Amino acid sequence: MLIPHPLLGLRDAQEFSYLGDASLLLRPDGMAENAAETFFPYVYLRENPAGLHRELWFHEQGDRSWLVVTRNTVTHEILGAELAGDVVARNRASRDGGDLA
Amino acid sequence: MPDLEPITALGSNAPRSLSSGSLTLEENAALALASVSLRRNAPKPSPFGLDLPGPGGWTGSQGVSAFWTGPGQWMIEGHHRADSDFAVEVATSCPGCSVTEQTDGFAAFEIRSSMGEKPILRLMEKLVNIDASRLSAGSATRTGLEHMSVFVIRRAPDRVAVLGMRSAAGSIWHALEVAILRLNAAAA
Numbered sequence: 001m002l003i004p005h006p007l008l009g010l011r012d013a014q015e016f017s018y019l020g021d022a023s024l025l026l027r028p029d030g031m032a033e034n035a036a037e038t039f040f041p042y043v044y045l046r047e048n049p050a051g052l053h054r055e056l057w058f059h060e061q062g063d064r065s066w067l068v069v070t071r072n073t074v075t076h077e078i079l080g081a082e083l084a085g086d087v088v089a090r091n092r093a094s095r096d097g098g099d100l101a
Numbered sequence: 102m103p104d105l106e107p108i109t110a111l112g113s114n115a116p117r118s119l120s121s122g123s124l125t126l127e128e129n130a131a132l133a134l135a136s137v138s139l140r141r142n143a144p145k146p147s148p149f150g151l152d153l154p155g156p157g158g159w160t161g162s163q164g165v166s167a168f169w170t171g172p173g174q175w176m177i178e179g180h181h182r183a184d185s186d187f188a189v190e191v192a193t194s195c196p197g198c199s200v201t202e203q204t205d206g207f208a209a210f211e212i213r214s215s216m217g218e219k220p221i222l223r224l225m226e227k228l229v230n231i232d233a234s235r236l237s238a239g240s241a242t243r244t245g246l247e248h249m250s251v252f253v254i255r256r257a258p259d260r261v262a263v264l265g266m267r268s269a270a271g272s273i274w275h276a277l278e279v280a281i282l283r284l285n286a287a288a289a
Contacts, residue, residue: 007156007172008242012230015245061245063156063171083172 003057003069004081015061021046022054022068025088050074056084110208110270119278122285123216124224126277128270129262133179133187134203136170137195146195148177159241159254168241168254176203176252208270210263210277211256218258220284225261227280229253247276 001013023046028038047053051074057067066084071077109130111117116128137148145153149165153175159168166178179187188202214220225233229244231253236242241254249272251265265273 009157009235010232011244014230061250062243063169065171085172 001076001078003067003078005059005062005065005067006082006086007065008059008063011059011062015059016057016067017060019056019058019066022056022084022087023047024056025068025084025091052079057081110267111274112271117274119281121281122288123214123220124281124285125213125215126274126281127211127213128274129209129211131181131183132204132209133182133185134207134209134264135177135179135188135191136201136203137167137175137177137191138199138201139173140197140199143197146198148191148194151177154239157240157242159239159256161256166256168252170243170252206267207264208267208273210265210273212261212263212277212281214259216259221255221259221261224280224284225253227284228263228276246273249273249276 002010003013003016005011028035028042030039032038051072052070053073054068054070057069059065059067067081068084068087069081070079072079106114108114109116109128111128116130118125118127137146139145147153148167149163151160151162151165151167153167154160154169156169160166161178164180164182166180167175168178170176177191179185179190183204187204188200192200212221212224222233225231225236229246231242231244236253236255238255238258241252243250243252245251246263246265249265249269251263251273254262254264256262263273263277
């Protein structure tokens with residue numbers, strides 16, 4: 001499996017380690033009134049889609065960057081990858097939108 | 102004062118070397134290393150007048166060179182300067198950056214070919230899971246070599262360097278040595 005690293009081009013998936021659902025980037029506010037309710041789904045509940053999935057991969061034997069990789073869990077086709085830092089910056093810019101854009 | 106003798110990463114008094122066919126493998130015990138990392142919103146420095154390269158790049162001139170290791174991060178190499186306080190020199194020329202001494206963390210191995218780039222490409226195909234033909238001269242990348250994390254630097258078409266953990270110097274040497282010997286045994 002090859003992952004199209006946004007800076008380094010196609011790299012072997014063996015160089016990466018997998019963390020999980022990219023929704024982990026959307027950490028709720030721990031100081032909010034309803035923190036307990038929002039942290040429960042953040043920590044424990046995951047979608048398990050058969051199809052497109054956005055997930056976090058770490059380029060461990062590489063430039064040590066975190067990527068958000070879009071993968072089809074049925075075919076293992078990789079549809080794209082971008083730096084997690086860019087995704088976070090974009091989410092911050094459009095925080096009202098809320099969802100992972 | 103105890104009489105201490107410096108030893109190389111492979112544990113002897115002199116750097117180890119091996120020559121087989123058209124390839125020469127040498128432990129580079131004289132390479133000084135320091136990493137530079139930008140702080141937030143800091144301007145890009147130019148240590149020793151080097152134009153720090155972009156992703157996957159390596160550049161060098163006048164005994165110093167640099168390669169990209171991550172966004173906003175570079176490793177600076179000082180050739181034949183391992184016995185000097187290289188990190189201090191780098192820090193002086195990179196004001197406002199975070200500079201860390203790396204000489205004692207890594208072991209460097211230089212591989213040369215006396216018959217152009219073809220033996221180097223054949224060797225890299227055996228060693229690392231990167232496209233050797235796209236890692237052209239002036240490129241450097243971090244990748245895995247026999248489960249160890251290494252930097253592979255293509256210094257010239259007929260030269261490649263492997264930098265890995267100093268504590269794993271023996272294993273890296275073994276991996277490189279076996280690959281070179283097998284390559285030449287297969288060619289013979």
